Amino acid sequence: xxxxxxxxxxxxxxxxxxxxxxxxxxxxxxxxxxxxxxxxxxxxxxxxxxxxxxxxxxxxxxxxxxxxxxxxxxxxxxxxxxxxxxxxxxxxxxxxxxxxxxxxxxxxxxxxxxxxxxxxxxxxxxxxxxxxxxxxxxxxxxxxxxxxxxxxxxxxxxxxxxxxxxxxxxxxxxxxxxxxxxxxxxxxxxxxxxxxxxxxxxxxxxxxxxxxxxxxxxxxxxxxxxxxxxxxxxxxxxxxxxxxxxxxxxxxxxxx
Numbered sequence: 001x002x003x004x005x006x007x008x009x010x011x012x013x014x015x016x017x018x019x020x021x022x023x024x025x026x027x028x029x030x031x032x033x034x035x036x037x038x039x040x041x042x043x044x045x046x047x048x049x050x051x052x053x054x055x056x057x058x059x060x061x062x063x064x065x066x067x068x069x070x071x072x073x074x075x076x077x078x079x080x081x082x083x084x085x086x087x088x089x090x091x092x093x094x095x096x097x098x099x100x101x102x103x104x105x106x107x108x109x110x111x112x113x114x115x116x117x118x119x120x121x122x123x124x125x126x127x128x129x130x131x132x133x134x135x136x137x138x139x140x141x142x143x144x145x146x147x148x149x150x151x152x153x154x155x156x157x158x159x160x161x162x163x164x165x166x167x168x169x170x171x172x173x174x175x176x177x178x179x180x181x182x183x184x185x186x187x188x189x190x191x192x193x194x195x196x197x198x199x200x201x202x203x204x205x206x207x208x209x210x211x212x213x214x215x216x217x218x219x220x221x222x223x224x225x226x227x228x229x230x231x232x233x234x235x236x237x238x239x240x241x242x243x244x245x246x247x248x249x250x251x252x253x254x255x256x
Contacts, residue, residue, distance in 0.1 A: 059136035062129075071130035079122030086117045120160040128154035144185040151178065175206070 062070040087109040094108050108114075131150035136142050155174050158167050187193060 057133070057137040059140075059142045060133050062133075067130060067133035070133065071126040074129045075122040075126035077122075078125040079118045082121030083114055083118035086114045090114060116160055120157050123157040123160060124154045127157060144181065144188055148178070148181050148185065151181070179205075 057067075060067060060070075064070045064073065090108045090111070090113075091106065094106075128150045131153050132146055135146040135149060139146065151174075155171075158170060161167050161170070
């Protein structure tokens, strides 16, 4: 009796397995159809919202068919370049400080500062590329104004960088480049002629600004940025006191 019962139970189990396999076979085509439909829907939405909406125009200079993919390529490229450069500098400076050890030097590579700097470099180029393409399509022409507007909007990505001193350095560099762009636009419109010594002239303006700021607002300088100026000028602590007193006398006399 026990053998009969066990054989009957085994037969029921085999039948259940066959039924489950048949159900699975019948459900496989349905699952595949559902997956294919979802993939088609996803591709349709992606093409309509991203690719088709930002396809290249006759004014675009990139070879990629989509302006969005062109900007995404720029983001990934500059993100990894920024991370590599910042991580390499951090590693080199860490190796020069043996107190933290080799592990501490490698650990600093993956810090939030490296990530934020890489995010800034990647986002800067992505916004610049996408804005430039959209301005070309919107205005129907390619001129220097598109680059100026795109560069200004891309410069707002400086907010991603946590380092105040680095933000100031990049801002000064961007300001110099913007002045150079203004001169090129004026030269293109025959308002002024671009000279070979224009970059030297612009650099002198920036040096004057830095020197005036260093004299009158030394507290506004980020820590460490005044050291190169001190080495060049040979200024000491007494010089700061004298300059401050002279400036106060001049300011009070002008106020009277």
